[in-house]
Structures are given as C-alpha cells and as structure tokens.
Amino acid sequence: MSHHIVLRVVAKLLIPLILLFALYVQFHGDFGPGGGFQAGVIFAAALILYALVFGLDSARRVISPDLLRVLMASGVLLYGGVGVASLLLGGHFLDYSVLASDPVAGQHLGILLVELGVGITVTSTMLSLFYGFAGRGGDG
Amino acid sequence: MLLGFLVVIALAVVRLRNLFAAVMLTGIYSLHAALLFISLDAVDVAFTEAAVGAGISTVLMLATLGLVGREESRPRGRGWLPLTVVLVTGGALVFATLDMPRFGDPNAPVHTHVAPRYIQDSPNETGVPNMVTSVLASYRGYDTLGETVVILTAGIGVLLLLGGRRRDNDEDEGPR
Incomplete structure (x- = not known):
C-alpha cells in the first residue's frame, strides 16, 4: 500500500486524534458518556486503522500478539484484583468504599481502576481478534 | 423514520x-x-x-x-419453512410488545424498582456525575466483571480457532 499517499497522510493525522479521544472517553467516563468498553473499542479501532493502512506487520511491531495476550488477561485480573483488594480491606467483593479513607473517594478510585481493566481487556481482545482474522488471509 | x-x-x-x-x-x-x-x-x-x-x-x-x-452461492429451494418460523417468531415478539408499558411511562416497573434509589443516591454515594458509569461499574460491578470475562473468553476462543502460530508448527500438528 506504499502508493496510497492520501490515505497514509490522512490516517497519520487521524490516528493520534482517535487515540486521544479514546483516552478522553476512558478517563472522562465518570463525567460524560463513555467508559471502559467504549474507550477500549475506540482505541482498538485506531490501531486497526493503523494496521489497515500501514500493513499488519508494522502493527505487529507496535503491539505484538504476545503482549496482547498478556494484556487481555491482565485487564480482567485488574478488575478482579480491585474486588479482592476491597475484600482484604474488610469490605464486600467489589465494594469500593473501603479502598480509600473516604467512601466517595474510594468509589471514585474503584470505578476508575475497574473501567481501566475493562478498557485494557476490550482493546487487546478486539486487536487480537483482528490479528487472528487478518493473519489468516495471507497479508490481509 | x-x-x-x-x-x-x-x-x-x-x-x-x-x-x-x-x-x-x-x-x-x-x-x-x-x-x-x-x-x-x-x-x-x-x-x-x-x-x-x-x-x-x-x-x-x-x-x-x-x-x-x-x-x-445461490440457495437451493425457496425455504418456506424458515420464512414461516421467522414470521411466527416475529409476530409473537410484536404481539408481546403490545403488553409493554408505553415508552417513558413513569409507572412502568423499570422505573419503580431500584431506579429511583440510584437516581437519588448515586451522586452522593459514588461522587460520579455520570449515572450510567456509576451503575455499571459500582452497583452492577458483578455484571460488568462477568461481561469482561465473557469478552476475554470469546477472545481466547477465537485465538484457539484462528491462532496466529499456524504456519510455524504446521508440520508437528496431527491430522485434523
């Protein structure tokens, strides 16, 4: 795809904006619409756009499939870990109020961490799915 | 429209x-x-x-x-049986919607159970202005954990089926 110059330039302009928007959706999900799932999907969409325009191999150099496998599991572990942490601190499973001295701050922290876990898992799963499909058909 | x-x-x-x-x-x-x-x-x-x-x-x-x-590829036959099944199922679903409360009806069961409590208490209890986020991540934390696990499981399933390493070890895999 080396000769699609318009496509490459436009993609180069768009990808950072999409990544930034995904981060905004992730961390602003407490205040506006959005959250871990939406942010994860948008983040994955940006990386898939990169893979489509610049080739699967360069995308694999940015994020390797092995790293994705680790990330997939670590997102769920982060979510479950927050639950276990609240258990250890004397609350119920996934009761964030005990995570900080102030229950409201604890809730805030818990929701942030949990959404981050969702985002990581969703991004890496979507990207692995894409790698899996695109890797089968020659050089997708 | x-x-x-x-x-x-x-x-x-x-x-x-x-x-x-x-x-x-x-x-x-x-x-x-x-x-x-x-x-x-x-x-x-x-x-x-x-x-x-x-x-x-x-x-x-x-x-x-x-x-x-x-x-x-062109389908064989016309498939009247599938058409009948789809029409009957769709008709049953449409018939079921007739019993549902009107859209936005304040007396609908959804709006009288836990929703008022979430709307009144969640800003004070979680300090998160976006109620969707507070319900999803805090009040319904178990559900969201389950959903995340479902996504992970689906991803693992696809990776097992389509996995990226097929070309490397084609030889030492047994007959399929």
Whole structure:
C-alpha cells in the first residue's frame, strides 16, 4: 500500500486524534458518556486503522500478539484484583468504599481502576481478534 | 423514520448476493442504529454501536470475506419453512410488545424498582456525575466483571480457532 499517499497522510493525522479521544472517553467516563468498553473499542479501532493502512506487520511491531495476550488477561485480573483488594480491606467483593479513607473517594478510585481493566481487556481482545482474522488471509 | 431506514437496509442486506455490499450495508445499519440510540438519549450505547457495529465488526467481516470470497452461492429451494418460523417468531415478539408499558411511562416497573434509589443516591454515594458509569461499574460491578470475562473468553476462543502460530508448527500438528 506504499502508493496510497492520501490515505497514509490522512490516517497519520487521524490516528493520534482517535487515540486521544479514546483516552478522553476512558478517563472522562465518570463525567460524560463513555467508559471502559467504549474507550477500549475506540482505541482498538485506531490501531486497526493503523494496521489497515500501514500493513499488519508494522502493527505487529507496535503491539505484538504476545503482549496482547498478556494484556487481555491482565485487564480482567485488574478488575478482579480491585474486588479482592476491597475484600482484604474488610469490605464486600467489589465494594469500593473501603479502598480509600473516604467512601466517595474510594468509589471514585474503584470505578476508575475497574473501567481501566475493562478498557485494557476490550482493546487487546478486539486487536487480537483482528490479528487472528487478518493473519489468516495471507497479508490481509 | 430511522426505523423505516433500518427495515429498508435489512431487506437490502437479505436480497443482495454481493457479500461485500452486504457487509457495507450492515455497517450503515449500525450507524443508523447508533442514531436511533442517540435519539433515545442512550449516548453510551450509541458510542458502542458506532464503534463496534460500524467500525470493528465491519473490518472483521471484510477480513472474513478475504478468506471466503465475496459472492454468495445461490440457495437451493425457496425455504418456506424458515420464512414461516421467522414470521411466527416475529409476530409473537410484536404481539408481546403490545403488553409493554408505553415508552417513558413513569409507572412502568423499570422505573419503580431500584431506579429511583440510584437516581437519588448515586451522586452522593459514588461522587460520579455520570449515572450510567456509576451503575455499571459500582452497583452492577458483578455484571460488568462477568461481561469482561465473557469478552476475554470469546477472545481466547477465537485465538484457539484462528491462532496466529499456524504456519510455524504446521508440520508437528496431527491430522485434523
């Protein structure tokens, strides 16, 4: 795809904006619409756009499939870990109020961490799915 | 109006033999569904629909087309039985909606159970202005954990089926 110059330039302009928007959706999900799932999907969409325009191999150099496998599991572990942490601190499973001295701050922290876990898992799963499909058909 | 568009696009998808055009139309279908969700004030769902339905699943379908070819083979027979089953099921579903409370009815069961408590208490209890987030991540934390695990499981399943290392160890795999 080396000769699609318009496509490459436009993609180069768009990808950072999409990544930034995904981060905004992730961390602003407490205040506006959005959250871990939406942010994860948008983040994955940006990386898939990169893979489509610049080739699967360069995308694999940015994020390797092995790293994705680790990330997939670590997102769920982060979510479950927050639950276990609240258990250890004397609350119920996934009761964030005990995570900080102030229950409201604890809730805030818990929701942030949990959404981050969702985002990581969703991004890496979507990207692995894409790698899996695109890797089968020659050089997708 | 939007619903009418949805029906037209769905019929077009069914009629088309060119799978490439059908995939593109399903993307357009998702965008319309996202617009529909926005007009229902469900912005979070609209986000997801636009990104997953119109974006990623379209790309995945295109990748699949790259594997299976882009023309659909002609179906054998007319399939009256499937048509009957679909019509009966759809009729039953439409019949069931007649019993549902009207859209936005304040006395509907959904609005009288836990929703008032969430609306009154969640800003004080969680300090999170976006109620959708506080319900999803805090009050319904178990559900969201389950959903995340489902996503992980689905990902693992696809990786096991399509895994990236097929070419490396084709030789030492047994007969399939």
